[in-house]
Amino acid sequence: MMELHRYAGQLLKQMLNNPAATFRDGQWEAIAELVERKARLLIVQRTGWGKSMVYFLATRLLRERGTGPTLLISPLIALMRNQLLAAERIGIRAATINSSNRSEWTNIINRLGANDIDMLLIAPERLANDEFRSDVLLPIAGTVGMFVVDEAHCISDWGHDFRPDYRRIARVLQMLPPAMPVLATTATAGERVIADIVAQLGTNLRIVRGSLERDSLRLQNIALSGQAERLAWLATHVPRLPGSGIIYTLTVRDAQRVATWLQSRNIDAHAYWGDLDGAIREDLEQRLLDNRIKALVATTALGMGFDKPDLGFVIHFQRPGSVIHYYQQVGRAGRAIKQAYGILLSGEEDQEITDYFIKTSFPPEEQIEMVLRALESADDGLTLAQLESRVNISHSQIEKVLKILSVESPSPVVRIEKRWYATPVNYAPDRRRIAALTAIRRAEQQRMHDYVHSNECLMVFLRRELDDPDPHPCGRCAVCVGRPLIEPTYAPLLVNEAVTFLRRNDQRIEPRRRWPGNALESRGWIGRIPSSLMAEEGRALCIWGDAGWGALVMHGKQVAGQFDETLVDALAELVRRWSPEPAPAWVTCVPSLNHPTLVPDVARRLAAKLGLPFVAAVRKVLPTAPQKQMQNSFQQVRNIADAFVVDVWDGIDRPVVLVDDMVDSGWTFTVIAALLREAGSGLVFPLALALVQSR
The missing domain is CATH 3.40.50 (Rossmann fold)
Known part of the structure; x- marks a missing residue:
């Protein structure tokens, strides 16, 4: 075991391109559990702890023992580019099958068949694709060497980023080798979410939980209700903050507007959102990684999976909908530097926007009934476009309804090629679960409001909300030191200029x-x-x-x-x-x-x-x-x-x-x-x- 530990340590140094790198508490133990004992683990560790190091190094060691490839489910594969580059340093041959690289699918499938790929990364939505299941998943199901679920809180109905397609994971797990090691990872899972993950992935899932303390983070809240005041504050203080950073907004238009304002003040900032052209997104990510821009003004699309160890600051232009979302996003900063800032601004529009997200998180029952009736009355199923002509529901809501229905087991709908059909299954909505989840979202929204106005250590507040067993005052946040870390001041003239900007935007x-x-x-x-x-x-x-x-x-x-x-x-x-x-x-x-x-x-x-x-x-x-x-x-x-x-x-x-x-x-x-x-x-x-x- 000592020899294996020494060898794994060398791979870690090679992967991080750092001859002084050592394992963090618990990293090696998790790798050994997976490699030596084929364990099933749920790792709940702080952002920046290095959960990806565990599955990359375990994959390399397992492959050297002759096992099949690792299958990794990740919600944001596009944001793992820098991790994949690190994995290449230790000879891991990783590939992904997604909607943006269809021209590469045949080559990747052939390489999988030739055992020439060490790790296959897919989004959970890919599990819903019939072609993927028949052409890719079934042929390799019996030889998968390790199964990894990244951002595992998405499995849970109670998780803040629940995705219906994650429900398919439990079914996929049943078709894979029973003695295969399984790893689920997350930084943001409380006790309720952990219990739900265990229920879906199996009671033999062992929990490895560490402290959520972030020694490098300096947290501060600044209440500036008007957008003009917040724009003035950003223009004043962003140039003075260390290194490069991320400014989070709740909407795409606000990301674009804030970035345009900062550019007008000669600050090199750029807007980033999910539907931005893929090549542009990749370029912006790389420029941020290389410290060639001051900030990305981003929606939550720049979140899970993005890793810049020396990110100097994270600013929130608006208040997120939950403490969990906030911890996940502010945790992008200060992963490998001694000091980084997490500044939360908040404004008068915050509540309205998060209310909208809560109200639209579940399709109303009448929409579900409309879709089912339309499918039941169709002689030969309906395409999405045909459904739009028959029901007064938005395209995105129709897709949401079909996704929620399709992951039910048994499902009242089925997709064959591009057409959707009703099945004989009677669907009954779980009103109690929906009501409970909505109540939780409201409570999370209120707790985030409480955080903004908290007079206790801000890190303690975050850790306690995430059920960290031993939160204690950090001694670094603005509450602990008893004064602002970054002054909340700005020039009145800047506010006037921001008002003019907003009126010309x-x-x-x-x-x-x-x-x-x-x-x-x-x-x-x-x-x-x-x-x-x-x-x-x-x-x-x-x-x-x-x-x-x-x-x-x-x-x-x-x-x-x-x-x-x-x-x-x-x-x-x-x-x-x-x-x-x-x-x-x-x-x-x-x-x-x-x-x-x-x-x-x-x-x-x-x-x-x-x-x-x-x-x-x-x-x-x-x-x-x-x-x-x-x-x-x-x-x-x-x-x-x-x-x-x-x-x-x-x-x-x-x-x-x-x-x-x-x-x-x-x-x-x-x-x-x-x-x-x-x-x-x-x-x-x-x-x-x-x-x-x-x-």
């Missing part, structure tokens, strides 16, 4: 490029929208309710019944700043039967300020349900398909600004622009007061 309205299904078949509009009918790129003055113009737009819409003149001035200034080409020659607007004067009034006043004629060329001839009640593209377009007509006038052939108060999906702009172009208008430039924020 207009939003692009991207043109729609394809008609949804056959929603407009009666007009002959199917498939790609031709350029001769397409709206141009548009602009919105603000985001609904935001810290720039958003509150004033809300007041005009919901309270005053008329939009303030300063908003019309701001729209006129936006058009001049935007300067669309060719220059618009007239103004029209989206009409409404319910509020016939609200938008025309704004459009007339705007036209006067721009020195252009206003022409009410668009009329609404049929009443429609509010577009906000339509939940997907098909329903939104069908709702307004025959509602508008265009009156031709002598100057219609010139470019036009099309004004509305609110834009959400963009389909009203898209349909009216097509009607205008069909009637002979020039290019159509959409312009709205507010863009409805997407979460």
